[in-house]
Amino acid sequence: MWFVGHTEARYELAMKLAAPLELPVDGRQSGTALAIARGTARLLHAHGRCVVSELPLPSGRRADLVGLDSSGELWIVEIKSSIADFRADQKWQDYRAHCDRLFFATTVEVPCEIFPPDTGLIVADAFGAEFRCEAPEHKLPAATRKSMMLLFARAAAMRLQSLADPTGPYGDVG
Numbered sequence: 001m002w003f004v005g006h007t008e009a010r011y012e013l014a015m016k017l018a019a020p021l022e023l024p025v026d027g028r029q030s031g032t033a034l035a036i037a038r039g040t041a042r043l044l045h046a047h048g049r050c051v052v053s054e055l056p057l058p059s060g061r062r063a064d065l066v067g068l069d070s071s072g073e074l075w076i077v078e079i080k081s082s083i084a085d086f087r088a089d090q091k092w093q094d095y096r097a098h099c100d101r102l103f104f105a106t107t108v109e110v111p112c113e114i115f116p117p118d119t120g121l122i123v124a125d126a127f128g129a130e131f132r133c134e135a136p137e138h139k140l141p142a143a144t145r146k147s148m149m150l151l152f153a154r155a156a157a158m159r160l161q162s163l164a165d166p167t168g169p170y171g172d173v174g
Helices: 007-020 031-046 085-086 091-098 143-165
Strands: 050-056 062-068 072-078 100-107 121-125 128-133
Touching: 031 050, 031 072, 031 100, 031 121, 031 128, 050 143, 062 143, 072 085, 072 091, 072 143, 091 100, 091 143
Parallel strands: 072 100, 100 121
Antiparallel strands: 050 062, 062 072, 121 128
């Protein structure tokens, strides 16, 4: 290897690689939305799902959170931090074509009644979340599932690699 015999440089490199990775600040979400995302991701993880945030979809939309379980079931969670946020954004209807279940996640201050009854509902804060309503299932076609799973896997792998090698040639990793 190139660093054989360079113990000090080798040690510094090992320490740098062993340091915890820090996520870059996104800047698109409010503090409230980030707190909802964090608590919701913890809930999804507790229910056996891996989570990728801000996943670009084939429709050109960007899903706030996408959860994938070991059976390949895909959930999309749309985060709404206020009544105004919900009323101003109706793009969420496009997400159904990319998931088996569609949820909204919000804070306890936002009234649950404003959300559509044919979606699931999660109430969250920065430390955790709970399901208020289960989302009805609408199974994806096999080809769409495969496409979404590849998008999910590639985004997760590219983001991890870009964190490990921030000056690498990764560009916008989605």
